[in-house]
Amino acid sequence: MNLKFTIPLMILFLGFSLQMIGQRTIKGTVTSTEGEPLIGASVVVKGTTNGTITDLDGKYELKAKKGDILEFSYIGFNSKDITIEDQDVINVQLDQGVKLDEVVVTALGIKKTKKSLVSAVSNLKKEVLLEGNQQNLPNAIKGKVPGVVVTNSGGAPGASSVILIRGSNSLSGNNQPLFVVDGIPIDNSTEYGESVATSNRAIDINSEDIESVSILKGASAAALYGIKAANGVVIITTKSGKAGKGELSYSGTVSFDNVVGTPDIQTKYGQGSMLSSGEITKETTFSWNDTVLDASVKTYNNIADFYRQALTHNHNLTYSGGNDKSTYYFSAGFLDQDGVINHAGYRRTSLKVKANSRLKKNLNVTGSMNYVNSRADRTRQGSSKSGSFRSLLNYPIDIDMKDYLNEDGTQKHIPGLTDFPIDNPYWSAVNNPVTNRVDRYISIGNVVYSPFSFLDIRYTLGADMFFEKNKSVYSYGSASFNDGYIGEYSQFKQITTSTAMLDFHKKFNDYNFGLILGNNVEDNYRRTTYWSGKDFIEPDFVSINNVEQANRSVSQNIRRYRIIGNFADFKVDWKSLVFLNFTGRYDLSSTLPKSNNGFFYPSIGISIIASDLLNELGINFSNDILSYWKLRTSYAQVGKDAPPHVLATPMMSSTNSYTVDPQGF
Template sequence: MKKNLLIFLSIFCASTLWAQNNVEGVIKDLETQEPLPFVTVGIKNTETKVRTDITGKYTLNVQKQDTLTFALMGYFQQELVVANAQSFDVFLVAEVKEFDDVVITALGLKRNKRDLGYAVQSVDGEDLGEVRTPNLSDNLGGRIAGVQTTAGSSGVGSSTRVIIRGETSLSGNNQPLYVVDGVPISNQMIANNTENLESGFQEVDYGNGGGEIAADDIASITVLKGPGAAALYGTRAANGVIIIATKQAQATKGVGVTVNSSVTFDQIAFLPQFQNVYGQGSGGQFAYEDGLGGGINDGGLTSFGAQMNGQLVTQYDGVSYDKNGNPVRGGDVIARDGNPITATPFVANPNNVESFFRTGVTSTQNIALNSRNDNGGYRFSYSRLDNTGTIPNSDYRRNNLAFTADYQLSNKLKLRTYANFINSNSTHRPGLGYGSENLMYSFLWMGRQVNLSNAEDYWQAGQEGFQQYNYNTQWLDNPYFNVYENTNGFNKNRLLGNAVLSYDITDKISFRLRSGADVYNDVRTSKRAFSTQRFKNGAYREDVVNYSEINTDALLNYTGQFTEHDAWNVGVGANNFTQNIAYQSITAGELSVPGIYNFENSKIPLQASQYSGQKQINSVYALANYNFKRKMYLDATLRNDYSSTLPKENNSFFYYSASAAFVLSDWFNLPEWLSYSKLRMSSSSVGNDTDPFQLRNTYTFNQNYGSYPLLSNSSTLLNADLRPERINALEAGVELYFLKDRIGLDVTAYQNTAKDQIISLPASAASGYTNRVINGGVIQSKGIEIALTADVIKKKDFSWKTYANFTKGASYVEELPEGVDQYTTGYTRVYTSTDNSVYYIAQEGGRIGDMYGTGFKKSPDGRIIYDANGLPVRDSELRYLGNYNPDFMLGFGNEFKYKGFTLNFLVDWRYGGVFVSRTKAIGSTSGVLEETLIGREEGIVGDGLVNVGTETNPIYEENTTAISAAEYYNQFYNRANEESALLDASYVKLRQVSLNYTFPDAWVKKMNLNSFKVGFVARNLFTITENPHVDPELSAMQGTQQVYGVEDLSYPSTRSYGFNIQLTF
C-alpha cells in the first residue's frame, strides 16, 4: 500500500493581470500522469463549480482574490490562490485506499480497482522481495484467494502448478496465462519423452517458464481470476491470467543504485519415520555375499531379518582381501574373488538416510541501476541465483539481465521497451517417479543396518568406470553413484521482451502498437554409467527444445463524454499470436567405452524422435467502458479469434465479457461505520482451441525394419470437425470497508461452465483405432472467495496489519458425451502395469480430481474380508478413493511494525482432499517404516471378517488367523492395492516469516546511502499434518505430465532460513 502523501507536487502558472480572469488548465494523476475527469474545480466559499472533462481540462471565470479548490474522491484536496495566474496545470496526489489502488488489467491497461466489475487481487513487488523464492509462482500460495499452488519435489528449479478457481478442462490444461508488461509469455512445461518407464530413463522436472523472472525485477503481480477479467487475452486466458508488471525507472539524482543480497540455508523438513530394530533379510535371516542373492537374502529388498543386536554378520562394507592379500571391502566382489568377509556387528544406522542429504544453500544477488530525466528513464538489473541442493551434486543456477526504458520522443509519441535475457542451467536434476533412478526408491528398500557413508567410494576396487559398489547390486543403484555418475543436466537460454509505441493523435484519440517475443533454446543431457541397473552398458541422451512465440497487437482508443457527469472510452484492436515448438531427442542406448558421453561412442544404432508444430491465432477485439460520476462503471469487451489448430469451418469463434460496478456508498447515505461499499457483477463467454495436429491422422516414423523405413498410423482417430471449447462465466461480489477504511471485506461468488470439451474417448476395435477425439462434456466450477484486510493498530511508532484469504470451491462433471458413462482423464502407474494405477475418472455428478484404484474386498458393512489363511483379499475392481482437491484453503498473514522493525508472517492452511502415498506403500511392504514393528514377534491378526459361506451366500465371521508381519504387510500394502496407502492431504504451514530492520535516515546519511535494510527470513518453518512420512503438498510426474493426488516417492521438502541485505545509494 502506498504512503499517503501531502498535497501537491507542482503547479505551472502563467501571469497575466486581468480585472476578471478566465483560468484554465489540465488536472492529472501524479503517479500515472493520466488526465483526471470529474475533478470538481470551485471557488472557495461560493457555489461556483465546474468539472473537468474527459481529458482533464477545465475553464473557470474567477477574480484574482479568489481561492480555487480542486476535489476528487480518492485524492487529497488542493487550494490555490488565483492572484495573477491565467492557468493552473495541477497534479493531484492519490489518497490511496485499497479499494482505489491502481491495478494492471487485461492488455496491460491500468485501472483503479474501484472501477472494476470483477474480482482482482495483487501482490506488491516489495512483498515478493521479503522472502524470495526461486520460482516466483510459489509466492502466490495463501496470498491470493482462489489461487492454489503446488510445488514440484525436485528442489530449487522445479515447476510449480498454479490453478485459479479450480479445474475446468477434462484435457488437463488448466494452467493460467502468464503476461509480462501486457505481453503473454510461455509457462509451458515441456518434459522429456519417457516412453519406457520400466527400463528406460525416468522422469525429470526441468521447471516451467513463468517462475524464471527475478523477484527483484517485479513491481507487482496481479491475478485476473475469471474469464470475464481475462477475456481480452483470448483463448489462452480461459483459465485466468497472472500479470507481472516489471519495475520502471524512478526519479533519482544522477544514477541510483540498489543492491539486494539474500542467502538462505535449506534443510530437509520431512523424512519417512524409519524403524531401527530389524535389519535386512527374510525370516530373521541375513548374510552378505555379493548383493545378488549369493548370501542369505542379500539380493532381497525387505527388512524382515533379525533384530539388530550387534551380532556378527557378514556385510557389504566388512573387510576382505584380494588375491594379493590387499584389503578390500566385502562389496568389492570382483576384486575379492570369493575370499571371505570379516563379520561385523549387525546394528542399526538410524541416520543413514538423513545423513545422505546435506544443507542446501541458495544465494540470490541483485544490482540495479536506475535513472530518469524529464524525457524518460531506464533501469538495468542483473540477478544471479546459485543453489546447491539438499541432494548431493544437485544444483541450479540462473542469470537474469533485465532492461527497461521509456522515452518521450515528442509531446505525442512515447516509446517503452523491456528485455530480459535468462540463462538457467544445472549439473544434475534428480530423477523422479517409480524406479531405481529415484533415490527415495532405493532408500525405502534399503536395510536399516546399511552404513551409507561407506558407499561414498562408489566404484568397486579395480573396476572404476565399469562396476559400481553397492549393498544390493541385484535391484538398486548406489545412491552416491546415482547422483554423481547418472546425471541429468541442462542449459537453457531465454530471451523475452517487448516494445511499445504510444501516440496521442489528439487529446481524445490515442494509438498503441506493441510487439513482444519469448524465445528459448533448452539443451538437456542425460548420462548413465556402466553397471547402472537400467543401463548395464551405460547410455547417453540429448533432448533439445526450441520454443518461440511472438505477440503483436495494435489498439486505437477514443475517450469522450456525454455530459459533465460522465465519461466513456472505446477501443478497437487486433492481435497476432504465432508459436513454434521443436523438440528432438537422440539416445545411445549402450556405449562402447565407459565414461565417454557422445553419440560416436554408441554401441548400438541411435534412437531418435522429434516433433515440430506451429500455431497461429489472429484476433480482433473491441472494448468499451462508461463511468457515471465515479459511482457507476460499465465495461464490455468483444473478441473474435481465428485459430490455425481448428478446421476452417470452426476456426472462428467469438466471445464477450460484460461487467458492472456500483459504488453504493456514493449513492446512498450509509451508516457512519460503513465507509465504503461496492456491488459488482460480470458475465462472460470465452473460447479455447487445441494443440496442433489434432484434425487429421498422419503417419509417424518408427525404428527401421532392417534396412526398410517403418511408419505407422496413430492409434487415435482424430477429428476434422472439432469445435472450440467454450467457458461461460458468472461472477458477483461485494466490497465493504468499515471504520474509516480500517477493515476491508471482499466477497466473491463465481460459476464457470465449460462445455464442448475436446477429449479422447475409447473407440470400437472394429474402427482400427483405440481412441477417437470428439467434442463433448460439461464441467461446472463454482465457489466462494473471501478476502479480509484490517489495520488492527495504527499508531505513530507501532502498527499491526492483518489479512486473510479464504477459498472454497469445486469443479463438477455436469454432463459427458452421449453414451459415455465415464471418462478417464489420466492415470498414474507403476511402470506400465494397469493393476498398479490410480485413475482420474470423470463421471456425471462427480468432481474433477476424483481418483479410482484397486483395494480390498469388503463386507456389506465395509469391513475388510480375509481369506482362510489370514491374508486380506485384494479386489481388482476399481473403487472410489477420494478427491485430491482441498475442501477449502485459507491464507492468514500479519505485519507488525515498531519503529524501524517490521515482522511479517504467512500461514497457509489447506483442508481436505486425499492422496495415495507410494512412500507409505513401499516402506510398509519393505518393512522399513516405524509402524511395521507391530506384530514382528507375535504375528498379526487382521481386523476384518472371513467368509465361511459361499460367494452367493456369504457367512461372515471374525478373522482370528495370525500371520507373520512380513506376510501381512506385503499383502496389505502391496503396490497393486492403492486403497491401503490412502492418506489425508490436509496441512497447515508456516509458509514464511521475515523480520527486517530499516536503519534511520540519520544513520544512513552518515554512510552516504539513501536507505539500508537488513533482515532475517525463513520459509516453511513448520508443517502440521497427520502424515508422518511425506509432505502432502508435493506433486508428481507421470511420463511428460504433472499429476496430482499421488505421492510417487517424492523427495523431502525443505525448510529455509537466512538473511537479506538491501541498500540504495
C-alpha cells in the same frame, strides 16, 4: 549517486526452510467487523511462504510457533498482524479499507481504478512479492491471493509450481493460467524430464525486476485475451526507471534449506529373511534378521545421512535514473541454489535493460530486453531402479550406503541382490545425471501516439524465445540400463505477439466514455529434436558416438500455429458511481478447420458503489453501519481451441525407434 545495501542483518537465518521445534497448530476464524466470514482470506506467517486461505466458513488452520507473526489480509480490507503467544485459537476481524483510486493493470495492459472494476482482479505490489525470499515467482504468490492455489511439485532446486485460479477448468490436464509480461504473452511450459524434478518457465523471471502482479480470476476479467485465457491470466508489470539522478542499488540474501524429516524406519533387524527351511538368507531387501541386536554389529542412519544442508544465495544489482523526457533501468541478477542432495542445484543469471523516451509531447516509446541463462542439475527421483527414494527405503541399516564402489571402480549393489539390483543413490547422483540448460530472450517494444486529447494509438511488438537442452545419462552398470544409455532432448520455441489498439476516451457532463478497438496476432513456433542410444561400446565413454547405429533413435518435430484476434472494450460510468463495461473478442485459430475456426468471446459487467450512490441520491447512508458498499455482477464466455495436429494425421519421421522399460519415467 546513492549506494544502497539492503542485505538483511539476520542473513544466516531468514531463509531457513526448516520447520523449527515448537511448532503447533493455530486455527481460528477471519470475519468482517459485522461478523460475516471472509472466504479466501490469506493467512501467512510473515516473512515465510507458510500460509493458507480461509474456507467457506472463514476458518483457517496452519502450523506455526510462539513468536511468529501471522499476517491476515483480504481484498478490500485492511491487513492485520498478530504475534503468536500461548494461544492456539486466534480469531480476527478485518476492517474495510479500500483505496478506491488505486490503479491496477487489467487485460491487454488497460489500466483501471479499483472502484471501476466490474470483474475479479487481485493486485500484488513488489514489496509483497519479495516477502519470504522466494526464488520462484509462483511461490512468491502462494498464500497471498484469495482463490489462487499454488502447489510445489517438489523440493528440488528450481522445481516447478502449479498455479490454479479458481480450480481446474480443463480435462486435458493443462490448467495453467496465461502469463503476460509488459503486454506480451510468455511461455510457462514445463521442461521435458524423465524421473526427475522439472521447472516451468515462470522461474526465469527475476522477482526483483517486478513492479506489480495483477491476477485476472474471472472469465469477464480475462475475456479480452480470448482463447488463451480460459484458465485466468497473470499480468506482470516490470520496473522502469524514474526521473532523477542515477541510482545504484544492491540487494542480496543468503538462506539454508534442510530436510524437515525422514521416514520412520525400524532399527532392530538387519538385512535378511527366513526361508521355509528356517534358514536366514540375505538375498532380499527385507530386514528380518536379528544381527543388529548384537552390539558388535555396526548400524547406519543411511536416510538421514544422505541429505545435506543446502545453501542458496541471491544477488541483484540495479542502476536506474533519467530526466523529464527519458528514463532507463538496468538490472543484473545471479541466483545459486544448492539441493539437499549432493550434485543437485540450480543456477540462474539474468540481465534486463529497459528504457523509455518521450520523443515528442504526444509520442512515447518504450523498449526492453531481458536475457536469462539457467542451468539445473537433477538427480533421479521416485521408485525407478535408479531413483533415490526407492534406494533409500531398501537399504538395510547394517550396510553402509556411502561405501558404494568396488575395488575395480564398479558400483556396489546391496549384497545378494544380483538378479534385481537397484542403484546406490550416491552412485546414481554422480553417474546417472540429468542436466537442463536454457537460454531465453524476451524483447518488447511499445509505441504510444496521442494525436488528439481523446485518442491514443498504441502498438506493442514482442518476442519470447528460448533454447533448451535436456540431457539424460545412465552410466554403464546402472540398474536401469546395465550397458548404459544416453538421451538428449532439445527445443527452440518462439512466441511473437503484435497488438495494435485505438483508445478513445471522452467525458460528457457526468458521463465518462471509453472505447478500445484492437487487433492481436500471435505466432507460435516450436522445433524439438530427440535422440537417444543404449548399450555403450566402451563402458567409460558416455557419448551417442559410443553406441551402435542399430541402438540409436532420432526424431524431430516442428509445430506452428497462429491466433488472430479482433477485440473491443466499451465502458461508461456515471459520476464514478455506476460502471458498465462490455468487451468482445473474435478469435481465429489455425489449429481448427477453416470452415469453423472462429469463436466470439463476449463479457458484460456492471458495478455500483452503492454507499456513495445512496448519498448522491439524497439518502443518508450511515457509515457506522457500513463504510463501503459495492455491488458487482458480470457474465462472460471463454474457451479453448485444439492443440496443433490433433484434427488431422501429422507427418512424423523416426529412425531406429525402440521402446524401453517405462518404469520410473
